[in-house]
Amino acid sequence: MSRQLQLTxxxxxxxxxxxxxxxxxxxxxxxxxxxxxxxxxxxxQRDHGISKAEFSVLVTLSRASGGEMRVGELVxxxxxxxxRVSHQLTRMENRGFVARTEGGPSGRRTxxxxxxxxxxxxxxxxxxxxxxxxxxxxxxxxxxxxxxxRAWSEQLIDRIESPS
Amino acid sequence: MSRQLQLTxxxxxxxxxxxxxxxxxxxxxxxxxxxxxxxxxxxxQRDHGISKAEFSVLVTLSRASGGEMRVGELVxxxxxxxxRVSHQLTRMENRGFVARTEGGPSGRRTxxxxxxxxxxxxxxxxxxxxxxxxxxxxxxxxxxxxxxxRAWSEQLIDRIESPS
DNA sequence: CCCTTGAAGTTGATGCATCAACTCTAGGAG
DNA sequence: CTCCTAGAGTTGATGCATCAACTTCAAGGG
Numbered sequence: 464m465s466r467q468l469q470l471t472x473x474x475x476x477x478x479x480x481x482x483x484x485x486x487x488x489x490x491x492x493x494x495x496x497x498x499x500x501x502x503x504x505x506x507x508q509r510d511h512g513i514s515k516a517e518f519s520v521l522v523t524l525s526r527a528s529g530g531e532m533r534v535g536e537l538v539x540x541x542x543x544x545x546x547r548v549s550h551q552l553t554r555m556e557n558r559g560f561v562a563r564t565e566g567g568p569s570g571r572r573t574x575x576x577x578x579x580x581x582x583x584x585x586x587x588x589x590x591x592x593x594x595x596x597x598x599x600x601x602x603x604x605x606x607x608x609x610x611x612x613r614a615w616s617e618q619l620i621d622r623i624e625s626p627s
Numbered sequence: 628m629s630r631q632l633q634l635t636x637x638x639x640x641x642x643x644x645x646x647x648x649x650x651x652x653x654x655x656x657x658x659x660x661x662x663x664x665x666x667x668x669x670x671x672q673r674d675h676g677i678s679k680a681e682f683s684v685l686v687t688l689s690r691a692s693g694g695e696m697r698v699g700e701l702v703x704x705x706x707x708x709x710x711r712v713s714h715q716l717t718r719m720e721n722r723g724f725v726a727r728t729e730g731g732p733s734g735r736r737t738x739x740x741x742x743x744x745x746x747x748x749x750x751x752x753x754x755x756x757x758x759x760x761x762x763x764x765x766x767x768x769x770x771x772x773x774x775x776x777r778a779w780s781e782q783l784i785d786r787i788e789s790p791s
Numbered sequence: 792c793c794c795t796t797g798a799a800g801t802t803g804a805t806g807c808a809t810c811a812a813c814t815c816t817a818g819g820a821g
Numbered sequence: 822c823t824c825c826t827a828g829a830g831t832t833g834a835t836g837c838a839t840c841a842a843c844t845t846c847a848a849g850g851g
Contacts, residue, residue: 480757485765488777492764495780496660498787516807534830547808549831554806573830593644600656601649603783611775613652616659619767623662680837698800711838713801718836737800 499599506595511588513560516551518592521560521585524577531564531576560584663763670759675752677724680715682756685724685749688741695728695740724748 481489504515513521523540524532534552538545552575555561560581564574577585604612645653668679677685687704688696698716702709716739719725724745728738741749768776 480754481760481765485761488773489760489764491777491780491784495783498784502787514806535828538829544809545830546810546832550809551807553831590644596645596653597649599783599787600653601645603786604779608775608779609652611772612656612779615768615772615776616655619659619763620655620662622767623666623763678836699798702799708839709800710802710840714839715837717801 502599503592503595507588507592510591511584513584513588517555517558517560518585518588520548520551520555521577521581522589524561524575525582525585525589530582531574533574537575555581666763667756667759671752671756674755675748677748677752681719681722681724682749682752684712684715684719685741685745686753688725688739689746689749689753694746695738697738701739719745 507513507515507518511518519541520537523537524530527536532540534545534548537543537548537552541548543551552561552563556563559578562576562578564576601609671677671679671682675682683705684701687701688694691700696704698709698712701707701712701716705712707715716725716727720727723742726740726742728740765773
C-alpha cells in the first residue's frame with residue numbers, strides 16, 4: 464500500500480467553491496477517519512474473526528440483564544434500522560453466535576440470546592478491541608486535543624440532530 | 628429520529644479497560660463521524676440522485692485531462708481496490724454515467740470516460756456537495772479547532788501508515 | 792516462434808447497509 | 822365472536838465493499 468501525494472482522492476470534494484486550505488483539511492480529516500475505522504475493523508477480524516457489526520451486537524447482548532433482549536430493544540440500543548438488525552441476527556444465528564428463542568407460553572415475542580460460543584467470543588473481543596481503541600485513538604490524542612475533539616463532536620452532533 | 632441518552636450504542640466499546648471518560652470521548656466522536664457522513668451521503672442522494680461512491684468516481688474522471696482515464700489510474704487516484712473500481716464502473720455504466728471505450732488500434736487497453744449525462748451531473752453535484760461540506764463540517768469549526776483537528780489527523784495518519 | 796510471466800482488469804461470492812413491502816399477532820371496537 | 826388496525830419482525834431487492842480466483846494480453850527469453 465504505497466502512500467503518495469495526490470491531489471484528488473476518495474471523498475475529496477475540492478470543488479471550486481472550497482479553498483485549497485479547506486479541502487485539504489477536509490481531505491486530511493476524512494482520510495484519518497477511514498484509516499482509523501479500517502484499522503479497528505481489521506483488528507477485530509484478524510484477532511477475533513468478527514466484524515464490527517457482529518461486535519456491536521454481541522457487546523450489546525452481553526450487557527443485557529439475563530443476556531437476552533428483544534429485537535426492538537436491540538434496535539433502540541444500537542440505533543440501527545430494524546431490518547438491519549434482523550438481517551444481522553440471521554447471519555449471526557447462522558454462524559452460531561446468537562439464538563432466536565420463542566418467548567415463554569405467556570410471553571410470545573421472539574427473544575435474542577447469546578450462545579455459549581458468542582459469550583466466550585465477546586469476552587475476548589471486548590478486551591482486544593479496547594486495546595486497539597486505546598492504541599489508535601486515545602493514545603494519539605494530547606489532553607488538549609481530546610478536549611477540542613470532544614467539544615467539536617458535541618457541537619456537530621447538536622448541529623446535525625437539531626433541525627436548525 | 629428520537630435522540631435519547633443511552634449507555635450502550637453502536638461502536639461503543641466501553642470495555643472494562645477503558646475509563647468512562649475515555650469511552651465517552653470515543654463514542655461521542657464516532658457518533659459525530661457517522662452523523663456527518665450520513666448527512667453528506669443523504670445530501671448527494673437527495674439533491675443529485677447519486678451515492679458518495681458515484682460522486683468520487685465522477686469527480687475524479689471530470690478532472691482528468693481529456694475526461695478519460697484507465698482503470699488503473701482510477702485505482703491510484705481513488706485509492707480503492709481495483710475490483711471495487713471495476714464493480715463500481717459496471718454499475719455506473721449501467722446507469723449511463725460512464726462508458727468503457729476500447730483504446731485505439733495501437734493503444735489496446737480499456738479507457739473510461741464520462742458520458743454527457745455524467746458530465747452534466749457532476750458539475751451540479753460538485754457545487755452542492757461543496758456547500759454541504761461547508762455547512763456541516765467547515766462552518767462547525769473555529770479556527771483553533773480546525774488547527775487542532777488537522778494536526779491530530781496528520782498524526783493519526785502517520786501513526787497508522789508507518790509500521791511503527 | 793513458442794512459452795512463461797506479470798500486470799491489468801473482470802468476475803463471483805459473501806457480508807454490510809438501506810428501502811420498501813410483506814406477515815403475524817395482540818388488542819380493541821363493533 | 823369477528824374484524825380492524827398498529828406494532829413487531831421478517832423478507833427481498835439493490836448498492837457498497839472486500840477477498841480470492843480467473844482471464845487476457847504484452848513483453849522477453851529460449
